[in-house]
Amino acid sequence: MVLVQNVSKLYCLYHRPSDRIREVFPFANKKLHTDFWALRDISFSVEKGETLGLVGPNGCGKSTLLQIICGILQPTSGRVVTTGRVAALLELGAGFNPEFTGRENVALNGEIMGLSRAAIERALPSIAAFADIGEFLERPVKEYSSGMYVRLAFATAIHVEPEILVVDEALAVGDAVFANRCVRKFEELKQRKITVLFVSHDLGLVKQLSDRAILLVNGRIHSQGEPSQVINRYIGLVLEKQRAEVEPRQEKRLDASFRHGDGTSEILEVQLLDAAGEPARTVASGEPVRVRVRSIFHQPKTDPMVGILIRNRIGMDVYGTNTRVEQVALGSFEPGDELELDFEFECWLGPQQYTLTVATQNLDGSSHDWLDDVLAFEVVDSRALAGVANLRAKVAWQKKPRVARERALR
Numbered sequence: 001m002v003l004v005q006n007v008s009k010l011y012c013l014y015h016r017p018s019d020r021i022r023e024v025f026p027f028a029n030k031k032l033h034t035d036f037w038a039l040r041d042i043s044f045s046v047e048k049g050e051t052l053g054l055v056g057p058n059g060c061g062k063s064t065l066l067q068i069i070c071g072i073l074q075p076t077s078g079r080v081v082t083t084g085r086v087a088a089l090l091e092l093g094a095g096f097n098p099e100f101t102g103r104e105n106v107a108l109n110g111e112i113m114g115l116s117r118a119a120i121e122r123a124l125p126s127i128a129a130f131a132d133i134g135e136f137l138e139r140p141v142k143e144y145s146s147g148m149y150v151r152l153a154f155a156t157a158i159h160v161e162p163e164i165l166v167v168d169e170a171l172a173v174g175d176a177v178f179a180n181r182c183v184r185k186f187e188e189l190k191q192r193k194i195t196v197l198f199v200s201h202d203l204g205l206v207k208q209l210s211d212r213a214i215l216l217v218n219g220r221i222h223s224q225g226e227p228s229q230v231i232n233r234y235i236g237l238v239l240e241k242q243r244a245e246v247e248p249r250q251e252k253r254l255d256a257s258f259r260h261g262d263g264t265s266e267i268l269e270v271q272l273l274d275a276a277g278e279p280a281r282t283v284a285s286g287e288p289v290r291v292r293v294r295s296i297f298h299q300p301k302t303d304p305m306v307g308i309l310i311r312n313r314i315g316m317d318v319y320g321t322n323t324r325v326e327q328v329a330l331g332s333f334e335p336g337d338e339l340e341l342d343f344e345f346e347c348w349l350g351p352q353q354y355t356l357t358v359a360t361q362n363l364d365g366s367s368h369d370w371l372d373d374v375l376a377f378e379v380v381d382s383r384a385l386a387g388v389a390n391l392r393a394k395v396a397w398q399k400k401p402r403v404a405r406e407r408a409l410r
Contacts, residue, residue, distance in 0.1 A: 001045065001082075001084075002083075002164060004065075004080050005078050005081075006043055007043070007065070008041055008075060009037070009068065009076050011035075011037075012033040012034070012035065014032060014033045019033065039068075039075070041220065042065060042216075042221060046195055048083075048195055049195060050196075051186070051196040051212075052214065053198060053199075053206035053212070053227060055206055055214070055215055055231065056215055056217055056222075057217070057237070061219040062199045065216070066168050066197065069082065069086075072090070083164075086166060087158070087164070089150075089157045089167045095109055095153075096152075096153065097141070098140065100141065101137070102133065102136060102141055106152070107120050109156050109157075110160055113162075127155045127159045128155075130159070131148075133151055133152060137152075154167075164196075165198075167198040168198070183209065186198075187209070196209075203235070212225065212227065213226075215231075215234050222237075227315060228311075229258070231315065232258040232373070233258055236260040256371035256373060258372040258373075259371050263298055263299075264297065264298060264360075265297045265333075265360045266296050266298060266368075266369050267295045267371055268295055268338075270292070270358050270375055272290075272291055274287060275289070280377065282378045285379050285380065285385075285390045287346070290343065290344045291356065291358070293340075293341050293342075293343075294338065294340045295338065295339050295368075296336070296337070296338045297337045298335055300334055301368075302331070302332045303329060303332075304330055304333065305324050306358070307320065307323070308321060308322070308358050309356070309357040309358075309359075310356055310357075311354060311357065313354070318354065318389075321343065323341070324363060348390045348392065350389055350390055351381040351384075354377055354379065355375065355377075356373070357371060357374065359371065
């Protein structure tokens with residue numbers, strides 16, 4: 001397990017290198033540096049076998065926190081307790097000697113992790129197969145591309161039998177095939193009860209892999225909990241950078257998991273209508289449906305945009321569109337004007353539960369009113385289908401009797 005208790009990290013920022021020396025002298029009567037708190041009062045725990053995703057904007061302290069957990073940095077205050085062998089992949093090529101071959105670096109990293117030479121030799125074929133860099137395993141790593149670095153470093157980290165795996169943006173430079181391979185490996189590690197902490201800007205991946213997520217903002221924990229809820233808050237912060245703290249507007253009546261926007265317009269009503277035009281919470285796969293969005297404008301606006309987004313039960317984006325994509329111009333609106341708009345489509349989704357997110361926006365993507373998961377609905381089907389899309393496959397087949405086949409072969 002991992003226990004982080006009241007961890008803070010302070011850096012002293014100097015305008016000039018000489019200020020470091022001048023500040024040491026006893027006659028210096030003023031502070032020549034600026035305090036920068038990279039982390040402030042971070043506390044959480046990760047249980048054995050749990051996968052924790054860390055998200056947040058650049059500079060919020062994610063990488064610093066991982067380095068403290070791994071023991072690379074010492075916190076200014078607080079403490080970190082880890083139980084078990086920790087394997088880390090924090091920076092591209094960290095821990096690799098550029099003059100050594102890939103094979104030699106695997107052996108070096110394995111010995112640093114406390115593995116015997118025999119254990120390393122047993123793991124080497126699996127590492128080579130996972131990294132899939134071919135003959136470059138016998139070449140110095142200084143000749144590697146960034147993708148090859150990550151392949152070998154990640155393969156080494158997950159094959160040294162860690163009890164805690166710490167990963168910082170490992171999949172950012174890998175190709176799609178390698179990324180899918182890593183995702184499957186993460187799922188395998190979860191089944192083996194390996195504790196995983198990872199940082200990623202791929203929010204879909206965080207939703208897919210994490211049991212819990214933490215959002216860091218300005219070195220503090222902004223929110224933590226169920227990944228979809230945490231990521232909804234993160235998206236809100238990204239879309240509204242001008243706000244230091246974004247909170248749902250209290251005057252809103254619709255029940256959304258998270259709501260934000262500049263208030264140019266306000267969404268008054270969201271409905272999912274079935275083929276008969278009646279409000280529905282359950283629809284049949286393939287049934288024509290309409291998403292009706294009704295809004296009112298509080299400020300003058302020309303060419304606003306209305307959009308919808310459907311997510312599945314683990315928070316993965318399934319389908320989204322808006323009036324700009326559909327090439328529908330909405331014209332101009334004055335304060336007090338209302339807009340009622342319908343999105344009509346055949347609901348060819350697989351049978352499971354989904355949520356609907358709606359938004360009124362400017363053409364640059366900034367939001368007037370954004371409502372996350374404002375409406376939940378279920379798609380049902382008489383057939384058991386896998387996945388989120390019903391592609392309506394047609395099956396063609398024929399039977400070839402054995403006698404006819406033998407005659408054809410003569």
